[in-house]
Amino acid sequence: MAFNSAGYILSQALVSLRRNIWLSIASILTVMTSLTLLGCAIFFLANTSYIAQTFESQVEIAVFLNEDLEKGQLEELQGRVKQLEGVATVTLTTKEQAITEFQGSMGTGTLLEDLGGINPFPDKLTITATDARLVEGIASRVTGISGVNKVRYGQGILEKLIMFTHWLRWIGIGVVAAFSFASLLLISLNIKTNVNSREKEIQIMRLVGASNTFIRWPFLIEGLLIGLLGALLAIAVVGIGYTWLLQYIITTLTFMPVVANQQFIINVLLLMILSGITMGALASAFSVRKFLNI
Amino acid sequence: MIKVKNVSKIYPNGARALLNINLEIAKGEFVFLVGPSGAGKSTLIKLLYREETATRGQVIINNTNLMRLKSRQIPMVRRNIGVIFQDFKLLPNKTVFENIAFAQQVLGKSKKEIKENTLSIMELVGLAGKRGSFPSELSGGEQQRVCVARALINRPNLLIADEPTGNLDLETAWGIMELLDQVNKYGTTVIMATHALHIVEKMKKRVIRVEAGKITEDSMGRASTSGI
Numbered sequence: 001m002a003f004n005s006a007g008y009i010l011s012q013a014l015v016s017l018r019r020n021i022w023l024s025i026a027s028i029l030t031v032m033t034s035l036t037l038l039g040c041a042i043f044f045l046a047n048t049s050y051i052a053q054t055f056e057s058q059v060e061i062a063v064f065l066n067e068d069l070e071k072g073q074l075e076e077l078q079g080r081v082k083q084l085e086g087v088a089t090v091t092l093t094t095k096e097q098a099i100t101e102f103q104g105s106m107g108t109g110t111l112l113e114d115l116g117g118i119n120p121f122p123d124k125l126t127i128t129a130t131d132a133r134l135v136e137g138i139a140s141r142v143t144g145i146s147g148v149n150k151v152r153y154g155q156g157i158l159e160k161l162i163m164f165t166h167w168l169r170w171i172g173i174g175v176v177a178a179f180s181f182a183s184l185l186l187i188s189l190n191i192k193t194n195v196n197s198r199e200k201e202i203q204i205m206r207l208v209g210a211s212n213t214f215i216r217w218p219f220l221i222e223g224l225l226i227g228l229l230g231a232l233l234a235i236a237v238v239g240i241g242y243t244w245l246l247q248y249i250i251t252t253l254t255f256m257p258v259v260a261n262q263q264f265i266i267n268v269l270l271l272m273i274l275s276g277i278t279m280g281a282l283a284s285a286f287s288v289r290k291f292l293n294i
Numbered sequence: 295m296i297k298v299k300n301v302s303k304i305y306p307n308g309a310r311a312l313l314n315i316n317l318e319i320a321k322g323e324f325v326f327l328v329g330p331s332g333a334g335k336s337t338l339i340k341l342l343y344r345e346e347t348a349t350r351g352q353v354i355i356n357n358t359n360l361m362r363l364k365s366r367q368i369p370m371v372r373r374n375i376g377v378i379f380q381d382f383k384l385l386p387n388k389t390v391f392e393n394i395a396f397a398q399q400v401l402g403k404s405k406k407e408i409k410e411n412t413l414s415i416m417e418l419v420g421l422a423g424k425r426g427s428f429p430s431e432l433s434g435g436e437q438q439r440v441c442v443a444r445a446l447i448n449r450p451n452l453l454i455a456d457e458p459t460g461n462l463d464l465e466t467a468w469g470i471m472e473l474l475d476q477v478n479k480y481g482t483t484v485i486m487a488t489h490a491l492h493i494v495e496k497m498k499k500r501v502i503r504v505e506a507g508k509i510t511e512d513s514m515g516r517a518s519t520s521g522i
Contacts, residue, residue: 294345
């Protein structure tokens with residue numbers, strides 16, 4: 001480089017930001033708005049996909065077994081089911097456990113006596129699948145095993161659920177894609193306009209003998225700073241907003257699954273900063289290039 | 295030092311600004327370019343620091359053919375040429391001091407050196423009190439002097455001036471002319487386009503008259519009085 005220091009570039013960029021203060025503020029606010037929307041979209045995607053995942057993981061297959069099985073047969077059956085492809089967990093609930101649990105939930109300890117000593121509950125296996133789409137296949141194979149009486153897994157509802165979660169995921173991805181594109185467009189258009197308004201300035205620099213590098217760097221750093229400041233405002237808005245929303249949902253809508261992973265939230269916010277500075281710097285550099293041909 | 299060979303310039307809109315111009319200017323000369331407005335003086339000048347390129351022909355300065363330069367080589371050539379622009383071309387967001395210093399910053403001079411040189415040239419052109427002013431806060435004459443200072447600060451081999459006294463009162467104009475004359479005496483080649491007949495008459499330098507895109511007169515000492 002023909003000039004001596006990064007100090008020069010930085011001071012030029014800062015001075016220029018200050019002297020074009022309203023333009024700078026407008027650009028920073030544009031970056032902030034774009035990245036806020038983008039951040040919201042990412043959290044929306046994360047949560048829709050998490051909701052889909054939670055719903056699907058809650059799908060269980062209930063296998064009711066014949067009355068006459070011995071304890072050894074029960075365990076053998078549980079072992080065989082566990083071997084089936086796509087099975088994540090198999091839990092055995094014996095008839096004794098079932099009635100105890102039921103009594104517990106009813107708040108009475110005398111149910112068995114009231115029924116004349118006959119336990120109406122069958123032994124039961126509860127199967128969860130690694131993927132909700134495998135549930136139907138597992139169910140049909142389990143039905144064929146001897147000792148199995150009835151298999152229930154929410155037939156009819158499951159298909160709808162899979163369809164619903166499928167769309168939920170795609171909508172999330174679509175929203176993120178649309179907002180990424182929109183924010184990219186907004187930021188680069190804004191910074192371009194910003195640089196375009198200084199076409200004359202860039203050309204004068206060329207005419208006075210400044211090299212392209214010498215002209216470009218301060219603009220690039222200026223764009224980067226605009227991106228950074230806009231991103232910092234955006235992560236403040238999104239970070240505080242999302243944390244508040246999480247608190248609200250966790251305390252009031254307890255049934256609703258939400259993504260509250262700290263590391264994930266931090267990563268999204270870092271991604272927003274990175275997008276801001278990259279878009280700011282690149283948009284600036286590209287816009288300046290157009291005027292360097294004099 | 296400067297050779298202009300068979301140069302024609304036709305703008306994209308079809309305007310024929312220069313037609314087959316041939317010109318040689320030796321190192322250390324002081325040359326006035328005269329002629330009516332729209333005759334092609336400014337175009338000729340713009341070819342010399344490569345703001346414009348010739349449609350045909352060659353412009354050679356110090357053995358470098360300006361028409362064959364790559365984009366990144368252009369700044370190197372311009373650094374040896376000081377230009378006083380007709381419309382000043384000051385950077386609107388920089389102060390008087392920064393505008394003048396900019397020409398030194400592009401050369402990568404040290405901060406201390408830049409400050410010393412800038413302040414001394416500001417003194418020389420009579421801008422000492424305007425250090426922190428922005429171009430929009432200056433009068434036309436003051437802006438012109440900023441432009442003059444910026445053109446001179448790097449002690450260029452070639453000084454090109456397009457109407458450098460156009461906005462100045464008589465006294466300041468002569469001040470600038472003395473400055474250009476002095477710079478010329480130190481060895482800088484000076485090319486100045488002007489309408490100021492009294493200056494041309496009094497300076498007794500080489501005069502090149504451009505009319506309708508052609509050189510119609512190239513004489514020493516005086517300009518014929520018509521149509522300057």
